[in-house]
Amino acid sequence: MTRSVRIRRAVLAAGACTAVAATLLAAAGAQAGTAPLAAPDIPVSAVKADLDQLQSIADANGGNRAHGQPGYKASLDHIKGKLDEAGFTTQVQEFSANGTKGYNLIADWPGGDESRTVMAGAHLDSVDEGPGINDNGSGSAGILEVALAVAKADLEPAKHLRFGWWGAEELGLVGSSHYVDNLSQADRGKFDSYLNFDMIGSPNPGYFVYDDDPRLEKVFKDWYAGKDIATEIETEGDGRSDHAAFKDAGIPVGGLFSGADYRKTAEQAKNWGGTAGEPFDPCYHRSCDTTKNIDDKALDTNTDAIAHAVWELSS
Numbered sequence: 001m002t003r004s005v006r007i008r009r010a011v012l013a014a015g016a017c018t019a020v021a022a023t024l025l026a027a028a029g030a031q032a033g034t035a036p037l038a039a040p041d042i043p044v045s046a047v048k049a050d051l052d053q054l055q056s057i058a059d060a061n062g063g064n065r066a067h068g069q070p071g072y073k074a075s076l077d078h079i080k081g082k083l084d085e086a087g088f089t090t091q092v093q094e095f096s097a098n099g100t101k102g103y104n105l106i107a108d109w110p111g112g113d114e115s116r117t118v119m120a121g122a123h124l125d126s127v128d129e130g131p132g133i134n135d136n137g138s139g140s141a142g143i144l145e146v147a148l149a150v151a152k153a154d155l156e157p158a159k160h161l162r163f164g165w166w167g168a169e170e171l172g173l174v175g176s177s178h179y180v181d182n183l184s185q186a187d188r189g190k191f192d193s194y195l196n197f198d199m200i201g202s203p204n205p206g207y208f209v210y211d212d213d214p215r216l217e218k219v220f221k222d223w224y225a226g227k228d229i230a231t232e233i234e235t236e237g238d239g240r241s242d243h244a245a246f247k248d249a250g251i252p253v254g255g256l257f258s259g260a261d262y263r264k265t266a267e268q269a270k271n272w273g274g275t276a277g278e279p280f281d282p283c284y285h286r287s288c289d290t291t292k293n294i295d296d297k298a299l300d301t302n303t304d305a306i307a308h309a310v311w312e313l314s315s
Contacts, residue, residue: 042145042307046145047300048141052291054132054140054141058126063130068098069128075124076103076165079105082144083147083148086152088147090108095174098168102167108161109151109155117159117192118161118191118314119191119193120143120197121165122165123139123167123241130285130289133291134202138258142302142303149307160314169242183249191252194243194253195254196242196243197302197306199258199260200258200303201258202259206272207232208231208259217254223308234257254309256306259279260280260284261285262279
């Protein structure tokens, strides 16, 4: 082999190595670019500000935000205005319950594969007896702030993102059932998941995770485990909240719950703090379910968990 041939082969070999290295770096960069982004921390102050607004609406409308009462529609209009301003496409869906017109609010974030839709929902109505700040202003405000965080981040999810606020839940899951009943079979098949959040700020809180779908259950349980927070399977609300219609339609469901009128056990108090022998929410369905009836830590933690699930499941 002559010296010129050896030099030429060495140059070619070096170039090949460089090309391979560049290809590997490009692949690594592409892979890094498709990795799901971490969800932002949702400021609990923002969620509490929403609850203050819902309390003010109730105070100005007979002390409640119940189906058929002016406080409900005012609550829906307030949330719709914030979503419209943030860039969501919103739709108000009408139905009838107890001879009175009711309303659901549906908000879609532009983009994402609509054949794989991730939806988060919460009921917006209270009982007639009070303003319903934990039940379920807490879930309604929590998903609102997660939706606004999606807009602030200008998120470009692979899957389509949808949020829903249900009416007349307290009359027997009427609004969410109406929504699901009016979906075609093809549209039902487009759901990747439905996540339900009903009471996430109970004053004597527990940390309960829906176990209806193993994949969705794992998303939440792994997140809480990473925060060193014990969780339990949610049983108190089985069939009693808006996930029921989705589950009956064959849509995978998950969600969170901080407890209602069941009483906290000694073991639960050991794991979570609070008071054993007392209800998770002593103001459940009562006039005292006001902004004073909220545990800030539970509200903050659960809202961050919602954001994590929305970011992870939609990526």
